[in-house]
Amino acid sequence: MAILQSGRLFGLACLLLIMAAVAYYIRAAKGGKVPKVRRVAGIDAIDEAIGRAVEMGKVIFCSHGIANLRGATSGPQTLAGLSVLSYVSKKAIASNARVIVPVRQPEVWPIAADIVETEYKLAGRADEFDQDDIRFLSNNQFGFSSNYMGLMMREKPGANIMIGAYWAESLQLAETGNRVGAFQIAGTAQTSQIPFFLVTSDYCLIGEEIYSAGAYLTQDAPLMASLAGQDVGRIIAVVLGGLGTLAYTVGIETLLDLFGM
C-alpha cells in the first residue's frame, strides 16, 4: 500500500467513479444516447432576462463572480460563470444588446474579453466588439463592489446576471440591482451567500445548478449528458449516507472505517 496515500483511498475511488460516469455519459451521447434533462427555471429565465433588457433598450450586466481560477472550491465557480457569459454574449449580440462585464481579477479579465470577442467574431461582427465593456473595476473586494454598484445606478441595466463565487458583496450587488429594477438571475455555490441571492433576485441558481448552466444552455448533447454522470454521484452519496446512518444506529462502524481508508 506504500504507493497509495493512506486515508485517501476511498476518496480516490469515489472521485474516479464519478469522473468515469461523467465521461461515460459524454461518450454515450456522442453515439446518440442523450438523456432527458429536467427544466431548470432559473436557467431558462436567462433568455427572458436578455429579451426584457433588449425590449427596454437597456444594457445587460453579466458577472462571473469575484473569485480567481485557482481556488479549490471557487475556481470552478468562476469557470461556470464564464460559460454563462459565453451564452449571454452570444444571445445579446444576436439581438444587438450591449453586455457589460464587471471584472475583479486581472487574471480573469483576458478570458472574459476573449469570450465576448470570440462571440462577436462568430457572429461575423468582430469590428463591433468594444473592449471597454469588459470592465476591470478593482482587485479589492469592496473596491469592486462599490464600483459595480455605482455603475448599475448610472447605467440602469435591464438585466443583471451573476453566476460565480460571491462573498459578502452578493447582497450589495443584488440589492442595488433590485433598486434599479433590473431583472436579476443570480447563482452561487457559496452556501453562506445563497440566502441573499434567493431573496433579492428574480431567479436563483442554487449550488450545483450553476455548474450545469453552461451545459444546459447550449443544449449540446455531450454537455447535457454529463449531467447524468452527476446523478450517478448523487445516488452514491444518498446510498452511502443512508447506509452509514443505519449502520451507525445499530452500532456497526465498518462503513466509517471504510470511508477513512
Add this chain to the structure above:
Amino acid sequence: MEIPLLITAFCALLQVIPYYLNIPVIDAASGTMREWMLLVVNMAVFVGVISLGQVHGKRIQRKGENWPFSVVLIAFMVFMAIVGFPLENIGLGFKNNQYLFMFNNILNPLGGTMYSILAFFITSAAYRAFRARNWEAAFVLISGTIVVMSNAPLFTSSMPFLITWKNWIFDVPNTATGRGVMIGAALGAIALAVRTLMGIERGYLRGGGEE
C-alpha cells in the same frame, strides 16, 4: 489548437497524482508548481492597470461623462503605486508615511464602510423577503425571525427559549441544507472539471486561434 488543452491536463494531473499516490518526486514538483504559479499570477496585476488606463484615459481625452472622476482615479492609482513601490532605500514602500496615510485613512475606511453598508441592505431585504406570501416564504420568515430575535439581548432576556429554538434550527435544517447543497456542488464541480479536461466545456479556451 490543442496546446492549451494539453497544458491544462498536465498541470491538473501534476496536482492530483501526488495527492493520492505516494511519489515524493512528483509531490515536490507539484509544491514548487504551486509557488511558481503565484509568480505568474502576480505578474497579471498590470492587466488591471492597463484596462483601467484605457477606459479612463479615453474618457479623459474625449471629455466624456464624469471625466473629472477618471482623473481622480488615475491620479490616486499612480500615486499609491509610487509611494508603495518596493524601493525602501529611497524611502518608498510599505513603511513610507504617505503610503501609511493612504492605507489607514483612505483604503481602510472605504473598505470598512462598504462592508458595513450591508447592515442597511440586509434590513431592507428582510423587510421585503420576510413576508408570508406562501408556505416557502413562511419558512424563511419564521426561521429567519427566530434567529434574528435570538441574537438580540433585548429579546432573549425575556424569552430565553429563543436560543434553544435557534440552536435547533441551526443544527437541523441549516446543517442539512448546507450539507445537501455542498455535496451537490462537489458533483457539479467534478463534472465541470471532466468537461474542461475533455475540452468540451464552452467558454473557457473554446476553439482558440482565429475563427
Add this chain to the structure above:
Amino acid sequence: MSILEKMQNIDRRYIYLAAWIFVLFPLFFPLGLPVPIGRESVAWFDYIEAIPDDSVIIVSMDYGVSGMPELYPMTVATMHHLWTNCQANNWKIIVLAFWNQGPLVFDTLLTQIDPAADYNVVYGEDWVELGWVPGAETGMAALATDMWSQTPRDYLEDRPLTEYPIMAEILTADDIDLVISIETGTPGLPEWLRQWNDPFGVPFIVGCIGVSVPGMAPYLSSGQLTALLPGLTASGEYELLLNRPGLAVAGLDAVSMSHLLVVLLVVIGNVSYFASRGKEVS
C-alpha cells in the same frame, strides 16, 4: 393607494434612515437594556479562570482592521483577563498574528492599555509580542517545530529573542499549553488544528465573528475546540462577567435596537401584506 399598500412598497431610503436612527440613538444615549449571560461567555470566562499555574499561552491575532468592530472588544477583554492573572498564576503570554494586520490591531490595543502600568507585568518576562508570522498554514507548521524560526526578533522592541528570558524555555509547540485564536477566516482554526492540535495536542479556544459560528460547531462537538466566544453579543456578556463594561456592552444596546428594528419591519410588512390582501378578496 391606501397606507397599507404604500407601506408594502415603501421607499427603501426610509428603512435606511430608520437604521441610522436605531443605531445612533443608543450610542448617544445608552439605554442599559438587559443583557442575559449566555453559556458560551460563561464557558469562556471559566476556562480562562481555570488555566493552570505556570501555563504558556499563545494569543493569536488572526484578523485585520476590517474585523475590529466585532472582535476588538473581546480582544481587549481577554487580554485584560490574562494580564490581570498573569503575575499571580505565573502565566507566560505570547502574542503573535497570522494575519498581517494583526499587529496593527494590537498596536491600537496598546495605545489604550499600558500593560506595565495597568497590570504590573514585565515585557519580555511575563509576555512578549512576536508580531506577524508569514506563510499562513506553512508558517504555523514551521512555528510548531521551532518557535524561534519565523520571528527571530520580537515585534515591539525589535530585539533578538535571545534577550528575552520568557523565550528561553519556549522552543516548540510542546512547550505551549494553550492557544487562544481570535479570528475572522482563513487562516484560522482548521489550519491551526491541522498543524498544532493533531500532531501536538495543544488545546484551543477561539473567539470568532458571528458568521463563522456554524462552521465552528463541529470542532466544538468533537472536542478539538474547548471554548468559543462568538461575536459581539458574547463579548458584551464576557465584559459583564469581568465586571469591566467596555466597547461591546456599549454596542449591545445598538445591537438590540437594530434587531428590534428588523423585527418591527417584518411585523409591519406582514400586517400590511395580509391587510391589503384581505381587502382585495373582499
Add this chain to the structure above:
Amino acid sequence: MIPMWELIGVWTAVLMTLAIYSFLYGENPWYRLAEHIFAGVSVGYAVAFNLDYLRDQWVNKWSLSGTLVLLYMIAIFFGILWYARFSKKYFFAYRWTLAIIVGTGIGMALRTVIFTQFLNQIMAQARLSLWVPGDLLQSFSNTMIAIMVPCVLLYFWFTGPARDRGPMKYIEKFARYTMMAGFGAAFGYTVLTRYSLFIGRAQFLLGITPNPPEARMAFYVIAAAILITLFAKDHLFKKT
C-alpha cells in the same frame, strides 16, 4: 492636541466613510468620488503589493540556485504572456499562461473537493444515530437530518425518467421547505454580523474609544455638508 497630519487623516477617513454612506440616498457625486478613489487606491495598492511579493520571492527563494533562477525567468516569461491579449497579432498566446492557471486550479479542486465537500459530509451523515437512548429530541433531530439531506440532494436530480415519478413530488416539496428554513436561518444570523460592523463604523464617527475623538466634529460638519448638497441638488435644481 494631535499633530496636524493626523487630524487631516481623521477628517479624510470621515469624509470617505460618509461619502460611501451617501449611496444610501442615491447615486451622487460624493459617492462617485469615493468610488473612483477606492478603485484608484486599491489598484495602486495591488501594484505595490504584488511587486513587493515578486521581489521578496526573488530575494528569499528563487535567486538561491541556478535551477530556481531559470524557473523564475520562465515565470516572468509566462507572466508577460498575459499582456499578449492587448496585441492584435499574438493575443492567443495568453491562453498558454491561462491553461497553466486553470489546469492547476482544476487539479487543486480534484484534490480537495471530494473530501471536504463530498466524503466528509457523507461521513457526517454516517455518524448520525437515529436513536439516542434517553434523548428524544436528539433522536428526532438526527432522524430529521437523515431525511433532509438526501431530499435536498435529490431535489437537484437532473436526468432520467425516475425524476418525474410520484414520490419525487413530495421529496421536492420537503426539500424546498428544508432549504427555505435553512437559508432563512443563515440570513437571520448574518444580521448580527452586519450590524456589528455598522455599529463599529458608527462608533468611529462618534469618536468613541478606541477611535480618535476628533472624528465626532468631522462627522457633524461633513454629514451636514453632504446632506445639504444632496437635498439642494434634488429639490432646488431638479424642479427648474
